[in-house]
Amino acid sequence: MTKAGQLEEGNASKVPMPAGSNKGISVMDFVSRLVGIAGTLGAAIAMGTNEETLPFFTRFVSFSAEYDDFRAFRLFVIVNAIASAYFVLTIPLSIVHIMRSAARGxxxxxxxxxxxxxxxxxxxASAAASIIYLAHNGNNSTNWLPVCQQYGDFCQAASGSLIGSFGAVVVFLLIILLGAIALSRQAKRHVV
Amino acid sequence: MTKAGQLEEGNASKVPMPAGSNKGISVMDFVSRLVGIAGTLGAAIAMGTNEETLPFFTRFVSFSAEYDDFRAFRLFVIVNAIASAYFVLTIPLSIVHIMRSAARGxxxxxxxxxxxxxxxxxxxASAAASIIYLAHNGNNSTNWLPVCQQYGDFCQAASGSLIGSFGAVVVFLLIILLGAIALSRQAKRHVV
Structure with missing residues (x-):
C-alpha cells in the first residue's frame, strides 16, 4: 500500500474500519469496466463495419444496406464509441478507488x-433494437416489409452487436449499484 | 464547519438534523416525482389511446394504425405506466425524506x-422515438416509406407522447443526482 493510502486509512479508521470492506467492491467495479470496454467497443465496431450489398436485383430500389442508412444505427455506433472511451477514462479513477477505499466525492x-x-x-441500444425488430418482423399497418430475408448478414451482424451494447447496460447498472453500496458502507462506517 | 454541523458530529445521527441541509433537496425530489407522474401518465395515456383509421382506400393493405400494431409503442405504454406507478409508490418515501433528512438506507x-x-x-422512449423517426422519414435501403403523410394524427400524437416520456427521463436523472448529493452531504457530515 502507498504512503498516501496508509495515511488515509489511519485517518478514517478512528472508527473501526472493516479492513478493505470496499476493496472487493472496487475490484469488481474495475473488472466490470473492463467488460464494459469490450462490450461497447465490440458493439461499435460490429455495427460500424456492418454493410451488405445484395448480389442480385430485387424489386427494391436500392441493393445495399449499411449502418449509416439508419439514424438509429448511427446513434448506436456513436453512443457505444463514447461509452467505450468513457470506460477507458474512468479506469484510472476505478484503480484509485481500489487503493483508497475512503474516497467519497x-x-x-x-x-x-x-x-x-x-x-x-x-x-x-433500444433505438437500434426496435429497428432490428422491425427488420425481422416488418409491420402490416405501415406496410413495412421484413427485410432480413434479403439482408440476412446485415441483420445478423446488427443483432449481434446489440448483445455487446445491452451487456454494457448491465455493466452500468452493476457499477452504479456497487458505487451506491460502497457509499452506504462509508456512511455507516462514520456513524457511531 | 457550521455550528449545526459540529452539533451533528458530536452526537451522530440521532440528533435532529442541521436545519434543512437536505430538506431543500428532498422537497425538490418530491416535486420532481410529481412532475414525473404527470409526464409518464400523460405519455402512457396519449400513446395508449392513439389510433387512426384512414377514411379512404389506399394501396396499403390495412387502413388503420394503432399503438398496439407496434411492439415498440406497446413497450412504451407499458413502461410509462410502470414508471407512473413507481413514482406514485415512491412519493411516501420522498415525504419521509423531507421529514427525516438523515435517512440513508x-x-x-x-x-x-x-x-x-x-x-x-x-x-x-428511445425505441418509440426510432419508430416515429422512421414513420416521419422512411428509409430507402429497406424501402420503408414514410407513413406520416397518411397517418398524420397518429404520428403527431405519438410524437407528442414522447415529450412526456423524455421529460420523465430528465426527472429520473435529476432525482438520482439529488439523491447522490444528499448522500454525499450526509457522508461529509459524519466525517471528522
Missing part, C-alpha cells in the same frame, strides 16, 4: 456520470 | 431503483 461523481452514460447507452 | 435504495427505472423508461 469521486465515487459520487462516478455514480452520476455512470447514470448519464447508462441513459445514453440504453437509448442507443 | 432508503436513499440508497431509492437511487438504485430510480436507476433501474431510468434505464426502463429510456429504453421505451
Amino acid at each position: 469521486s465515487r459520487i461523481l462516478l455514480i452520476i456520470s455512470d447514470t448519464v452514460m447508462l441513459a445514453l447507452v440504453t437509448a442507443g | 432508503s436513499r440508497i435504495l431509492l437511487i438504485i431503483s430510480d436507476t433501474v427505472m431510468l434505464a426502463l423508461v429510456t429504453a421505451g
